[in-house]
Amino acid sequence: MRLAASHPMARRQTSDLLRTRPAKTQRRPEHLTEQRTRPPIVEMRKVTKVYPGGHVGLERVSLRVDRGEFVFLVGPTGCGKTTLIKTLIRELEPTEGEVLIAGRDISALSNKKVPQLRRRIGTVFQDYKLLPSRNVYDNVAYALQVIGTSRSEIRRKVPDALRLVGLADKVKNFPDQLSGGEQQRLSVARAFVNHPPLLLADEPTGNLDPNTSIGIMQVLYRINRTGTTVVVVTHDREMVDKMRRRVIALDSGRVVRDQVAGSYTSDDESTREFALRLREEMGVEGEEPRY
Amino acid sequence: MGRVFFFIGEGLRALRRSAAPGLASIVTVCITVLLLGVLIPVLQTTNGKTNQVRDQVGLRVFLNDVNGQQAPADQVSALRAKLAAIPHVKSVQFVDKNQALGILGDQLKQENREDITAQLPGSHNPLPASFNVTPDDLSNLPAVRNAITPPGASGQPSPIDPLISDIGDSRDDARKITGATTAIRWVLGVVAALLLVASLLLVANTIRLSIYARRREVEVMRLVGATNWFIRWPFMVEGLVCGLVGAGIAIGFLFLGKQVIVDPLANNFNLLNSGHTIGFANLALVLLCVAMGVSAMGSGLTLRRFLRI
Numbered sequence: 001m002r003l004a005a006s007h008p009m010a011r012r013q014t015s016d017l018l019r020t021r022p023a024k025t026q027r028r029p030e031h032l033t034e035q036r037t038r039p040p041i042v043e044m045r046k047v048t049k050v051y052p053g054g055h056v057g058l059e060r061v062s063l064r065v066d067r068g069e070f071v072f073l074v075g076p077t078g079c080g081k082t083t084l085i086k087t088l089i090r091e092l093e094p095t096e097g098e099v100l101i102a103g104r105d106i107s108a109l110s111n112k113k114v115p116q117l118r119r120r121i122g123t124v125f126q127d128y129k130l131l132p133s134r135n136v137y138d139n140v141a142y143a144l145q146v147i148g149t150s151r152s153e154i155r156r157k158v159p160d161a162l163r164l165v166g167l168a169d170k171v172k173n174f175p176d177q178l179s180g181g182e183q184q185r186l187s188v189a190r191a192f193v194n195h196p197p198l199l200l201a202d203e204p205t206g207n208l209d210p211n212t213s214i215g216i217m218q219v220l221y222r223i224n225r226t227g228t229t230v231v232v233v234t235h236d237r238e239m240v241d242k243m244r245r246r247v248i249a250l251d252s253g254r255v256v257r258d259q260v261a262g263s264y265t266s267d268d269e270s271t272r273e274f275a276l277r278l279r280e281e282m283g284v285e286g287e288e289p290r291y
Numbered sequence: 292m293g294r295v296f297f298f299i300g301e302g303l304r305a306l307r308r309s310a311a312p313g314l315a316s317i318v319t320v321c322i323t324v325l326l327l328g329v330l331i332p333v334l335q336t337t338n339g340k341t342n343q344v345r346d347q348v349g350l351r352v353f354l355n356d357v358n359g360q361q362a363p364a365d366q367v368s369a370l371r372a373k374l375a376a377i378p379h380v381k382s383v384q385f386v387d388k389n390q391a392l393g394i395l396g397d398q399l400k401q402e403n404r405e406d407i408t409a410q411l412p413g414s415h416n417p418l419p420a421s422f423n424v425t426p427d428d429l430s431n432l433p434a435v436r437n438a439i440t441p442p443g444a445s446g447q448p449s450p451i452d453p454l455i456s457d458i459g460d461s462r463d464d465a466r467k468i469t470g471a472t473t474a475i476r477w478v479l480g481v482v483a484a485l486l487l488v489a490s491l492l493l494v495a496n497t498i499r500l501s502i503y504a505r506r507r508e509v510e511v512m513r514l515v516g517a518t519n520w521f522i523r524w525p526f527m528v529e530g531l532v533c534g535l536v537g538a539g540i541a542i543g544f545l546f547l548g549k550q551v552i553v554d555p556l557a558n559n560f561n562l563l564n565s566g567h568t569i570g571f572a573n574l575a576l577v578l579l580c581v582a583m584g585v586s587a588m589g590s591g592l593t594l595r596r597f598l599r600i
Contacts, residue, residue, distance in 0.1 A: 112518075115516040115517060117516075118513070119515070120516075123514055131508055133308055143515040146512050146515055146521055190515070
């Protein structure tokens with residue numbers, strides 16, 4: 001759990017949390033304890049982004065996300081959530097401040113190095129950004145082909161990623177033959193197939209019903225348990241509260257809150273337990289996904 | 292090697308998926324290559340022919356008759372040597388009185404006015420013998436003329452030999468020909484350049500449509516970490532294939548045109564039979580290279596704005 005360095009409230013809450021749950025911290029998986037020696041996966045230092053025309057997307061945002069964390073980024077429409085995500089993949093460059101990924105200032109990266117950065121970050125979008133002319137398998141394989149992965153490795157990795165998101169039996173389907181939830185899971189599989197250390201999801205449940213949303217969160221939770229840091233942008237308050245993970249709230253481009261929503265749950269909760277709990281707490285009825 | 296197949300596969304796949312822009316591109320390249328294929332030989336033939344005409348332009352040095360007869364051969368030879376020694380003189384050709392009469396007779400015969408020569412009294416030939424002096428370049432004509440008739444003591448031009456009676460030149464003709472050939476060269480050159488620019492823009496625009504139709508693919512490629520060259524290659528392959536097919540069709544048409552129209556007429560029309568034109572195989576090669584280059588450049592340039600990171 002790491003907070004915006006400039007936010008005293010958040011710092012106090014985190015330290016309180018750590019004090020009250022020493023036993024659970026000891027049980028944390030190894031990838032979370034590594035954070036003490038390695039730089040955080042994401043660190044933003046007083047990042048400001050002003051768009052041409054004067055609109056302020058981000059204003060002196062400082063935060064830090066450690067390896068293995070699951071973080072929600074919440075806030076009203078236009079508060080700067082997507083701007084923040086875009087600065088992390090250098091789709092946008094900050095007007096001021098520094099963005100560090102795994103300890104490296106990405107503003108200093110040459111344009112030639114940007115693709116290397118993006119290969120280390122999986123990104124999931126609300127509109128999926130799938131290729132309609134390719135089937136499920138090829139959509140996922142495409143992400144590996146463009147980075148020059150060998151065929152044998154593609155044949156090994158793609159089925160794994162599709163199994164993880166529960167689409168192993170739909171490899172031949174085209175995106176328009178999938179439901180919204182399945183398309184989003186396909187998008188997650190594509191983002192994760194390369195096993196990036198950081199996965200960003202921009203409104204992954206934006207257009208989905210609660211039952212399907214829980215399915216997506218379950219997949220993201222599973223990915224997080226493999227050691228990948230997951231940052232989820234959402235405005236789904238209820239989901240955020242029930243997930244009981246770290247929440248960074250933005251408003252008008254500023255971090256206004258950085259704390260854990262509800263009581264933090266242990267990381268050793270199984271994916272199935274996690275989904276069951278969410279369903280129960282959210283009062284969602286429906287068929288439980290098999291993946 | 293796997294990547295090369297991937298690029299080729301992606302390029303062909305794109306052509307299959309979005310056939311309309313590809314077809315437009317092929318047609319554009321085809322028309323451009325067709326026009327260039329006609330224009331290049333025409334430009335070359337025109338250039339060759341005008342050079343040939345320019346070569347024929349020279350000075351005519353008329354000689355005095357000696358006692359109503361042509362000057363003795365030794366004097367003529369001496370004058371020929373003098374003329375040939377003048378700088379920038381390419382050739383000196385002697386036309387004796389009889390030849391002059393023959394040439395005049397031929398010209399009049401073409402105009403059906405043979406009666407004029409027939410009226411000449413007896414064997415009297417009023418035409419003077421002459422030297423046709425051709426300079427190495429048309430621009431050196433005045434210099435050669437000055438060398439033949441340098442300014443004398445009085446400041447008036449006086450010939451280098453008393454045998455010379457007069458000098459007729461074709462300066463006006465030369466000026467006209469120079470002006471006309473320069474104009475032709477400019478016009479054809481500009482037309483060729485415009486044609487190339489137009490085809491480049493058309494191909495670029497067609498590829499732009501193709502890229503626009505596939506902007507999501509480009510976006511996804513960028514987001515999953517493809518390098519700019521990796522994104523660019525399939526489009527370049529697409530452009531190259533369009534160029535190749537378009538040029539192939541155009542060259543086919545040109546070959547057909549050559550076999551059916553140009554070759555049968557070549558025996559009758561001196562202009563078509565010009566030896567100055569490029570061989571068909573070389574022309575095809577040039578056109579193929581131009582078409583593929585233009586197509587690939589069109590694709591590459593258009594992609595630049597889509598690939599801004």
